[in-house]
Amino acid sequence: VTGCWSTGEPAAAARIAGVDLVVPNAEKHLLAEKIRTAFGEGGEGDAAPDLPYLPVSVGSTRALVKVEDGCNMRCAFCIIPATRGRQQSRPLEAVVAEVRALAEAGFAEIVLTGVQISAWRDPAGRRLVDLVRAVLAECAVPRLRLTSIAPWDLDERLLALWDDRRLCRHLHLSLQSGATATLRRMRRPYTAASYGRLLERVRAAIPGVGITTDVIAGFPGESEGDFAASLAFVAAAHFAKVHAFPFSPREGTEAAGLPGQVSPEIKKERMARLLAAAAEGELAFHRSLLGSRATVLWERPRGGLGHGLTDNYLRVFSEAATGMAGRLSDAELVALAPGGVQGTPILSRI
Ligand code: SF4
Structure with a gap:
């Protein structure tokens, strides 16, 4: 392991x-x-x-390419700096070569991954925007997806790259809490208000973008008022997906020793409310896309049902797409479905 x-x-x-x-x-x-x-x-x-990092494939549709690892931050709850060490970036040329090879091998979507890919940089002073630009310019990849971007480290020049439709309109911006007081105790370097302004800028620059996030319930010292603020933030933000977690102390982290640990019963109750607010926001995002068309990358069917993701992180289900794993097609988004929407593939566009 x-x-x-x-x-x-x-x-x-x-x-x-x-x-x-x-x-x-x-x-x-x-x-x-x-x-x-x-x-x-x-x-x-x-x-x-x-290879310094081994590429990982997900089914036959999507391949993950790690561009960096480690972290120089010290969020109070996180063990990653202790276990993965200081942040390190792979050379731009190595990433481009790997993406090109995977695209030539037939992967329809490449995902650039890391602890926080916004931390990528190289000795020549190049940043993530330069890496993504190089990948798009030099690789015939049908779709390119970015993963975790630190909310305090989004290079605004990156937003101009979405003119290229191969770049998925999806950003993962980890919120952790929608209450500034909790963010301070977590040692996260932003406020709920500045995160909200970031969402506005991203949504203005990338119409239809799906934003996914992580939120912790029951961080030490989180009062009912703090939690209510976090809940209200999540409900209003209409995230495409919220990964919600109850706070779990990790030995060796600052948060494990903080006063004000929240009882398991309260954490459980807050999680239930957080999941409900997240589901409502996700539903609002899904509903906003009904009646439109989207390009879906179909995956292996489950339980006789074809399914796939749009570029903006919407799960689309269709009985007519069971034989389309690994292929991209347009689909009409026709009705809400559990966990996403029901779609009708437009076969002439395959
Ligand atoms: S939560 Fe993210 S930014 Fe914070 S220490 Fe962990 S890896 Fe680094």
Whole structure:
């Protein structure tokens, strides 16, 4: 196993039944070598390429390309700086080469991932905007999706790149709380108001953009008033998706030792309200897209139902799309459906 938890708790990870090897995040790039050392050569064809980051494919439709790792921030609840170390960026040329190869291999969508891709930079002073521009200019990728952008680190020059329709109208801007008092205790360097202004700028620059986010309920010291403010923010923001979590103390983080820990009962009750507000906002986002057309990247069907994502992070379901995994097609968005909308593929446009 590898990842943040096992890096922070290697002994506990090693005790889990079935775990033979624990590889810390800092040594993940040596994964293939470590497996060979621990278990011997597995025969011809088992060698992984010697890449600093291994590309990950999701089904046959989408491939993830990691552009950076680590973090120099110190959010009070987060273990990542301790487990992944200081922020590091991959060279621009390596990212471009990998995206080009994956696009040539037939992936319809490439996702640039990292802890916070807005932190990407290189010794030549280039920033994420330069990386994305280079990928779009040099790779015949049908769709390019960006992942987590720090709300305090959105380079406004990036917003001009959405003239290129291959760039998905989707940004993940992690909110964590809609109450400024809680954000301060979390050591997040923005306020609820400045985040709200950021949403306005992004929505003005990228019409139809889907914004996804993360929100924690029951952070230490969160009063009922703080939580109500956070809830109201989430309800009004109409996020495309809210990843909601009850606060869970991670050993070694500042938040684990903060006074004012919220009881499990209150966290549970706040989570239920947060999930309800998130669902209402998501529904409003889905409803706003009904009657329009969108391009869907269809995935492997589930339970006899075809489904896929639009560029702006709307899940579309269709019985007529069961044989279309890995393909892009336009679809009419005709009705609300649980978790998204029902769509009708426009077959002539495939
Ligand atoms: S929450 Fe994000 S920005 Fe904050 S320390 Fe963790 S990885 Fe860094």
